[in-house]
Amino acid sequence: MPVPEILQLGNPILRQKCAPVKSFGTECLNALVSDLRETLYDFKERNGFGRGIAAPQIGVTERIIFVHADQPLALLNPVITAHSRNLMTMWDDCFSFPNLLVKVKRHLSIEVRYQDVEGRKHTLRAEDGLSELLQHEIDHVNGILAIDRAIDSRHIIFRSEYEKWIKHSKFSAVSF
Numbered sequence: 001m002p003v004p005e006i007l008q009l010g011n012p013i014l015r016q017k018c019a020p021v022k023s024f025g026t027e028c029l030n031a032l033v034s035d036l037r038e039t040l041y042d043f044k045e046r047n048g049f050g051r052g053i054a055a056p057q058i059g060v061t062e063r064i065i066f067v068h069a070d071q072p073l074a075l076l077n078p079v080i081t082a083h084s085r086n087l088m089t090m091w092d093d094c095f096s097f098p099n100l101l102v103k104v105k106r107h108l109s110i111e112v113r114y115q116d117v118e119g120r121k122h123t124l125r126a127e128d129g130l131s132e133l134l135q136h137e138i139d140h141v142n143g144i145l146a147i148d149r150a151i152d153s154r155h156i157i158f159r160s161e162y163e164k165w166i167k168h169s170k171f172s173a174v175s176f
């Protein structure tokens, strides 16, 4: 079965505040989580990057995200309940504008409360890569995109230019 299409920047669905999940353990919910997982893995296989996806990116305005950092995890109704004052600065990317990179600041560590597909409540402490990934995906279910978090407009660039000028270059420290 073909994977769902990933909505692109400009699609108004990406700007909606998503609705909480209220019914758990349903076939419909399992199918949706499975769609998110397959879409993530398909994107990663085709593009060589990708660790997370949010339901609105496949056109479903519900508060569901799926991440695969060290292991696959579906988070329903995720909420950031605490965060470090310390921030990290990093180049972020997104399936909804895969050709762009955006420099953003994120909290170094966060605490997230969420429910699993059965509705059980969990608390997760995340640092570094998982922390910034969850902040990115939780923004999605609130209609917020990484470009909204750009340090300024100079820090929205094409991925191709990042590869050319910044990735392996001494320019990164001084120019950006």
Ligand SMILES: [Zn+2]
Pocket (backbone or CB within 6 Å): 093, 094, 095, 096, 136, 140
């Ligand atoms: Zn994204």
